[in-house]
Amino acid sequence: MIANGHIVGDGSWDLRVFVTDLQTERLIRVKGDVHIGGVMLRLVEDLEISMDWSDHALWWPEQNIWLTRTRSTLDQCGVHADALLHFTPMHKNLRVQLPDLRYLEMRVDFSIKTFSTVAQVCKELGVRHPEELSFCKPLEPNHLKYNYKDMPKKRYDQNGTQKNGHIPSDTNTFIANSSPVGSTGSLDKSPFMCAPVTPSRPPPSSTPIGTPVGNSGTWKKNGFGSDSNGTLNYSGNVTSSLSSEQLNGTFDSSLAHSPPSPYPEARRHLIRPKSLVEKARMNVAWLDSSLSIMEQGVREHDTLCLKFKFYVFYDLNPKYDAIRINQIYEQAKWQLLNEEIDCTEEEMLMFAALQLQIKLQANQPQLSIDSNGTAPSPVEDDIDAALNNLQTTLEGSSINTFSNDITQVPELKDQLRFLKPKRFTLKAYKKYWFTCRDLHLFMYKSREEMMHGQNAVFNINLKGCEVTPDVNISQNKYVIKLEVPSSDGMSEMYIRCDDETQYARWMACCRLAAKGRSLADSSYESEKQTILDFLYLQKRAEEPVINPNTLDIQVEDFIAPKYLKKSKGKLTQRILEAHANVKDLNLIDAKMNYIKAWQLLPEYGITLFVVKFMNSRKEELLGVAYNRIMKMDINSGDHQKTWRFNTMKAWNVNWENKHMMVQFEEENIVFSCLSADCKVVHEFIGGYIFLSTRSKDASQTLNEELFHKLTGGWS
Known part of the structure; x- marks a missing residue:
């Protein structure tokens, strides 16, 4: 028929x-x-x-x-x-917010995995090592009020609009259709909700870089995920078009130098967490690297934030990474100003001084790096750099710093003050003789006992300890806080040093020992010098080198809100006094010093999640760092238990009940994540394992298959 x-x-x-x-x-x-x-x-x-x-x-x-x-x-x-x-x-317009809060209108591939999309975007922007970055969705204050599982749910019809006549689908709806390849039913088909939000209005315009792409759909695929000319642009009304050659030159000069202050609309959209729990809830917004952005509720003209997700910056080279260094600096700056990471008042003033120097140097010609991001005399500079690296390696690896006998194991010996706090008792620091040898810290009552290695009061295995600075230079306070694993969790101990030199020696020693490295390690000397440099930058100069009346400093652009209680004039004076220590740094050195100082903060690189451990009813905090995960007190952030990745045997997720299990040599831990989907925690752990495989000896080709195998939920 x-x-x-x-x-x-x-x-x-x-x-x-x-x-x-x-x-x-x-x-x-x-x-x-x-x-x-x-x-x-x-x-x-x-x-x-x-x-x-x-x-x-x-x-x-x-x-x-x-x-x-x-x-x-x-x-x-x-x-x-x-x-x-x-x-x-497949290629659509996406509004991308960079770490410096600028918006770019980019043509990106909505059909490939997010990891690949980020790699294409970074290639187009001139940012090396895209595996360190990812997309996250914009957050609003409401997102900090709920844990992921407690968020109000919204219902949507098949066209993606909300039923019952309410606001349309917002860009914070994570929708996963199917499981990661090889897993057992991950992520269901239910929407992943951050929280109800109102649709955000984009800023009316930004500094133009290219021409907005039309919606005709006549674009061809190329290696950059853009139109055939490689065009991208800032949001705004723009009429001129740039070739890819012109575009690359513009980006080199633009993305490597951020505007003095961000667009007001962008700053208004920043949310400031007020507790550790709220800091943890901010991590709900990360996209799943194994799914396309389209599969995660992102539509054309939506906004995503491009941020550094993993805090392991490989081969950060001023000659090739002007853009990357600037964006890392900007992310660090906004973390500090937004109080996403804590620091002391002295440290805040040091960061403000470096920020001021960067602002001043941005208007000055830079002789050390040319417009292509390379030194004017590459041959001489390469030779000098190689000789300096060789000298540092030889000096740092020499055990003669501690002993003239090459057969002896290097050790530190000093008289220090010690305190082990106990409940309901007030105890003062007492002097003991300390020696550190083979990752162990020994404490003796007398110098004679130390010299003969007899009757040690304490023997602490530093490997696996948490080492935290407690320093106040103006009060001459140089304290090392040790959290030592024990049967009851983590025991707190405090070691107080007499001066900054002694503190730098012992702090470097404890930090390396906690990672399983001895004093013979080649990085000891550089670690000690980095600590000394960090302390030097915090010292107050007798008087500023710049007249306060010649500068109009908006202190709220330099100081975190909790330190703005003092008068503007006093804060300006303190910033300028601190600036005297960094006045000779050029632009790139000032940014690198800012990044290095940021990396020395106790909370640096720790991504937080609210979790519940198996057989426990209370909510606790889980911190994920580049080399370990930590069980932490949800109110104080004190470490209760630390597990190192080098003792980890496996990690996987039961996708039915969303429980994550991590197997270590010493024990297995099982927990559910309350502040984000368990896939986010899984990806952080797998991502850091992936980043640890990078080395100069290995191929520099990005191994996407390995990344997805480690992060995608494979069984």
Whole structure:
């Protein structure tokens, strides 16, 4: 029987396809054995419009997936007669906020995994090592009020609009359709909700870099995830177009130097966490690197934030990384000003002084690096750098710093003050003789006992300890806080040094020993010098080198809100006094010093999550760092237990009940994550394991397959 030109009963049916560029729907007569590529070919032939469709693919809104495997059949993809597919460009406009809070309008691939999209964006921006960055969704104050599992849910119809006539779907809706490859039912099909938010209005304009891309959908794919000319642009009304060569030159000079102050709209959208729990809740916004951004509720013209996610900056080289260094500096700056990471008042003034020097140097010609980001005399500079590195390595690895006998194991010996606090008792520091040898700290009552190695009062294995500074230079306070693993958790101990030199020696020693490195390690001398430099930068000069009346310093742009209680004039004076210590630094050195000082803060590089451990009813804090995970007190942040990655055997997730299990040599831990999906924690752990495989001896090709194997939830 024939009806409408088709044989009825032959197994064929009409497939509805909506062409987004033309805003029209077409019916394609198909069978279940038709390949996806065949469907697109028939559709293009039926449209009879001469244009480039090479960047188009089929998107299935109901199932929230791309049908990009062109050789798969409709039956294999599960597409039936009631399905509505969208024929839409894979490359779409995305509004990207950089770490310095600027917005870029970019043409990115919405159909590939987020990890690959970030790599393409970074290549286009000239940022090396894209594996250190990722996309996260913009947050609003409401997002800090709830844990992930307690957030109010919204219901959406199949077109992505909210039912019951309320606001449309916001950009903080994470929707995952299917499990990560190889896992067992991860992420369900339910929406991932950050919290109800109001749609944010974009700033009306920003500094233009290129021409906004039209919506004609005539773009071709290339290696950068942009249009055929590699065009990207700042949001705003722009009329001029730039070639890729001009564009690259513009980016070198623009992204490596941020504006003196961000766009007011961007700053107003910053949220400031007021507790450790709120800091943990901010990590709900990270996208899943194993899914495309389209699968996570992101649509064309939405905003995503590009941020450094993993705090291990590999091969940070001023010659090649002017843009990368600037964006790391900017992220560090806003973390401090936004109180996402704590520091003391003296440290805050030091950071403000460095920020002021960077601001002053930004307007000065820089002789050390030319417009291409390379030194004027590369041959001489490479030789000098190689000689300096060789000298540092030889000096740092020499155990003769401690002993003239090359057969002896290096050790430190000193008289220090010690305190082990106890409940309900007030005890003062008492003097003891200390020696550190083979990762162990020994404490003796007398120098004679120390020299003979007899009757040690304490023997502390420093490996696996948490080492935290407690320093106040103006009060001559140089204290090392040790949290030592014990059967009852972590025991606190305090070692007080007499001066900064003694403190630097012992702090460097304890930090390296906690990582399992002895005093013979080549990095000991550089670690000690870094600590001394950090302390020097915090010292107050007798008088500033700049007249306060010649500068208009808005102190709120330099100082975190909790330190703004003093008068503006006094704070300005303190900033200028601190600035005297850094007045001779050029632009890149000032940024590098800022980054190094940021890395020395106790809270640096620790990503927090609210969790519940198995067989425990109370909420606790989990901190994930580059080399360990920590169980922490949810109110004070004190460390209760530390597990090092070098003792980890496996980590996996039970996707049915969202419990994560991490197996260590000493024990197994099981917990559920309350402040984010367990996939986020899984990805942080796997990501740091992935980053630890990088070395100068290894291939510098980005191994995406290994990254997804370690982070994607594979069983």
